[in-house]
């Protein structure tokens with residue numbers, strides 16, 4: 001029964017980490033003034049981007065200190 005508990009714990013951890021860090025891609029402007037990430041390349045927040053737009057995993061954007069865009073992430 002002990003192994004069963006460990007297996008359940010592992011499944012729980014895997015499920016939780018999957019939910020808290022969804023593996024989806026977001027869009028960031030590579031310009032130095034950009035601080036947000038976007039869910040769509042058509043977001044108005046990206047219109048002002050003077051540099052190029054790059055698709056990255058959401059977790060990568062967060063790790064780089066980007067926050068969700070007010071226009072398209074809520």
Ligand SMILES: [Zn+2]
Nearest residue numbers: 038043069072
């Ligand atoms: Zn946006």
